Amino acid sequence: MEIGSLVPRASRAQRGFTLVEMIVAIALFSVVMVVCVGALLSLVNANRKAQSLQSVMNNLNIALDGMARSVRMGNTYDGSTGCSGNLGGGAKDCTGGSTRISFQPYGDATEPAWIYNFNSATQSIERSTSGSISGAAAITAPEVTVEDMRFYVVGTDRGDTVQPKVVIVVKGSAGAPGSPTRTTFHIQAAAVQRILDL
Numbered sequence: 001m002e003i004g005s006l007v008p009r010a011s012r013a014q015r016g017f018t019l020v021e022m023i024v025a026i027a028l029f030s031v032v033m034v035v036c037v038g039a040l041l042s043l044v045n046a047n048r049k050a051q052s053l054q055s056v057m058n059n060l061n062i063a064l065d066g067m068a069r070s071v072r073m074g075n076t077y078d079g080s081t082g083c084s085g086n087l088g089g090g091a092k093d094c095t096g097g098s099t100r101i102s103f104q105p106y107g108d109a110t111e112p113a114w115i116y117n118f119n120s121a122t123q124s125i126e127r128s129t130s131g132s133i134s135g136a137a138a139i140t141a142p143e144v145t146v147e148d149m150r151f152y153v154v155g156t157d158r159g160d161t162v163q164p165k166v167v168i169v170v171k172g173s174a175g176a177p178g179s180p181t182r183t184t185f186h187i188q189a190a191a192v193q194r195i196l197d198l
Contacts, residue, residue, distance in 0.1 A: 052143075052176035053183060059141040060174065063125060064189055066139070067116055071166050071191040073106035074114065079153030079166070090157035097150030100133070101166060118149035123172070125149060145182075146172040155197065164193040 017025075071077070078092040078101065085096025099118040105111055112131030119126050119138070123145045126136035140146060148171045155162030168189045175182040 049176045049179045049181075052179070053174065056141055056143045056174045056176065057183075057185075060144050060185070060187075063139045064168065064170065064187060067125070067127070068168065068189045068191045070105065070114060071101070071103060071116075071168075072194055074103035075106075075164070075193055075195050075197075076104040076113075077153050077156050077164050077166060077193070078102045078113075079151050079156070084150075089154055090160065092153070092156040094151065094153045097152055097169070099149060099151070101151040101153060102131075105129070116151070118146060123147065125170070141174075143177060144172060144174045146170060148172070155193075158197055160197075162197075164197050166191045 079094035079098040080086070080092050081102070082099040083094035083096060084098065086093050087095050089095045099120070100115060102113045102115045105114045112129065115128040115131070115133055115136065117126045117128070117133055117136055119136070122138065124138040124142075125140045125146055126133075127139050128134075128136035148169075150169045152167040152169070153164070155164040168191070170187045171185070173182040173184045
């Protein structure tokens with residue numbers, strides 16, 4: 001009888017992991033963690049870009065809402081400058097679309113006219129409260145590219161049966177800073193003069 005045969009052999013369940021098994025387990029864990037961290041970083045980056053784009057679109061919405069509110073409260077609309085056609089409208093109407101509108105703001109009638117203008121060179125919407133386009137300042141963020149903007153003006157003649165109305169149509173794109181992707185938009189807003197045109 002051999003001495004070695006008297007010592008019981010350890011069962012496989014009691015021996016533990018071999019070095020090769022540990023290396024394979026660590027390698028698989030590392031690959032899974034790299035994939036998960038990469039996906040997490042991609043989601044964080046996408047969320048940051050989405051929030052930046054939302055901020056840019058909020059700027060555009062605020063600019064258009066402010067413009068529509070100012071036009072609605074104003075009077076003496078003039079869409080004839082830069083008008084591309086006026087079929088059957090008054091002298092200051094523009095049924096074909098204009099890139100500029102001027103009007104008298106709400107309040108003191110001696111104040112200079114306000115002007116909203118589409119600047120095709122800077123591709124932005126501008127506002128001037130001095131009565132001259134030379135003092136106009138952009139009201140849209142630099143990340144917003146306005147490709148086309150039109151003001152459709154009707155009912156500017158006093159005493160006609162049409163209440164003065166302005167329809168604003170804006171087309172363009174916006175993108176988050178540092179992102180090559182851009183979102184296109186096509187927005188339309190209407191403003192009817194609140195003061196009765198008698």
